[in-house]
Amino acid sequence: MKRMKAMIAYDGSGFAGYQVQPDSRTVQQELMNVLKTIHKGQIVQVVASGRTDAKVHATGQVVHFDTALVIPVAGWLKALNVLLPEDIRVLAIEETDSSFHARYHTSGKTYRYKWDRSQIISPFTRNYMVHTKQRPDVAAMRQAAEAVLGTHDFSSFCAANTGVVDKVRTIRRLDFEEHGEELHMVIEGSGFLYNMVRIIAGTLMEIGLGRRHADEMAEIIAASDRSAAGKTAAAHGLYLEQVVYKG
Amino acid sequence: MKRMKAMIAYDGSGFAGYQVQPDSRTVQQELMNVLKTIHKGQIVQVVASGRTDAKVHATGQVVHFDTALVIPVAGWLKALNVLLPEDIRVLAIEETDSSFHARYHTSGKTYRYKWDRSQIISPFTRNYMVHTKQRPDVAAMRQAAEAVLGTHDFSSFCAANTGVVDKVRTIRRLDFEEHGEELHMVIEGSGFLYNMVRIIAGTLMEIGLGRRHADEMAEIIAASDRSAAGKTAAAHGLYLEQVVYKG
Structure with a gap:
């Protein structure tokens, strides 16, 4: 398994916030939906530096997730941005140490x-x-x-x-x-x-x-x-x- | 009757265009709705310099309308912007010559x-x-x-x-x-x-x-x-x- 660290931007206008909640459009859910597609139906957890509230924007939110897929970083960047809705963009992505934690290590x-x-x-x-x-x-x-x-x-x-x-x-x-x-x-x-x-x-x-x-x-x-x-x-x-x- | 000339800006994202059409949200309809409220239910026609298509924005569209109401221009500006949705703003308004026509005289x-x-x-x-x-x-x-x-x-x-x-x-x-x-x-x-x-x-x-x-x-x-x-x-x-x- 590889741990990937990504910097993302989102327009908070269309979201009920970052964190998944039932029956609401959230940034985390959109990220997980796309990672599930890339991983052929397998659920991939996404961990952010912290949640943001409804309508709050991000220009440099950081998330991490683990993957068994072997994809070069340019491929990750392209695939995520093609599949994500336009109000979320991945600005950068890199493979990081498996001990890195987007929330706990800030x-x-x-x-x-x-x-x-x-x-x-x-x-x-x-x-x-x-x-x-x-x-x-x-x-x-x-x-x-x-x-x-x-x-x-x-x-x-x-x-x-x-x-x-x-x-x-x-x-x-x-x-x-x-x-x-x-x-x-x-x-x-x-x-x-x-x-x-x-x-x-x-x-x-x-x-x-x-x-x-x-x-x-x-x-x-x-x-x-x-x-x-x-x-x-x-x-x-x-x-x-x-x-x-x-x- | 006085003829009022207004300069308006709108974010086209949420509109099916400027011109009124059935079952669609349009800039002209929003303007007419607000003028109808101000005129206590009376329909007021709004004439623009020209239509703009769905998703097209304006930072300096010009419209005219006729009114029998006696309201100072500062009052018009305030009333229109309070009543209009936030994706349309009246930037300026003035009383103009009754022969002025927002479309024909461009x-x-x-x-x-x-x-x-x-x-x-x-x-x-x-x-x-x-x-x-x-x-x-x-x-x-x-x-x-x-x-x-x-x-x-x-x-x-x-x-x-x-x-x-x-x-x-x-x-x-x-x-x-x-x-x-x-x-x-x-x-x-x-x-x-x-x-x-x-x-x-x-x-x-x-x-x-x-x-x-x-x-x-x-x-x-x-x-x-x-x-x-x-x-x-x-x-x-x-x-x-x-x-x-x-x-």
Whole structure:
């Protein structure tokens, strides 16, 4: 058996999320359907770095699967992209060590969150950016972002319905980029709790819109209480951009 | 009665085209539905500069309609965009002369056709650009484009199923722009026959891919025969970008 590691991109608009669930179109199910076809009916498990929610996009999700088939990597790339629906693309694939694990061996992830500050949102970006008609104060968002950097208990930025006990995570980078009317938040960390990026984005936007003060961010983190933070930003602005592995 | 002129953009992906047709979702029908709501059930006719086909996009379509309502333009813009589905946006609206006609008074139109030359097409652009995996020779396409400029009988570039008799049109501009992996054809002319832009795009791409020689373009025009030209390029690469009016 060979273990294959693939980097994939998907447009989350048409999916109920990454992970398989009954009666829903999911990225994992589409990948498994195609691998089943390639393996002549045999079920092949696919393991991702983590799940993404409905409408959330990926430009650099990583998955692994095991195969007994002897196919060169160019052949894998071609076969997968011919068989997959167009809203999922395999960007790269390689044979990896049999001990590699797409989920357990991550050492970090980068997410990007996109807002569109245009007066009228383009019909072409409606599924790919979140519209904010009122112009946010990006300087205030940058100032508040500083409090997020480093190692903290992120209980305030974790959806209540989760079984995770250890909520300490390390954020290495939290930048804002402005590309014309687009405003991007780029966040890189050791790992993320459920909805953590979207709650951080939502809270920082409330600060940008003057509904909260930039100084509050440190207090919100210290509160270790979901109700202290802002609203969860909409799913369709979020992109899983990169997954980094140990070693 | 006041005549209102509006510039609209739409993502063609979810429409069977601009023009109303039974049991299909069309841009015109969505506009008329919203105007009917605003006019408390009264039917308001909407006239566009011309129809666009299924999957064809617009970034600068122009329409007009008549209304007895007294609403400031900012109010019109807001009301229309609140009520319209997100894949249609009104970009601008103004009161215009009652003699203005969105279809009859056009003096020119600009279309843009987009190809993606990436090895693997992004899942985010699949509905907005046409993938060409083989890299086209843009210099050859530019050379061939020169033959298209000026006033010609464009019968070779007109879908056979049309009742139009006069097939003479003037092309004022035909440029290729390269934006990273994107290749755009921008074409501006006095008017366009049915499928004319897509047949020109398809024929120029065949030249770019070496299936025809750049010199053939003049002969194809001279033939005045649809079968002399190349295939009609796919609809989802096409954008109606600008409509120009007389006077």
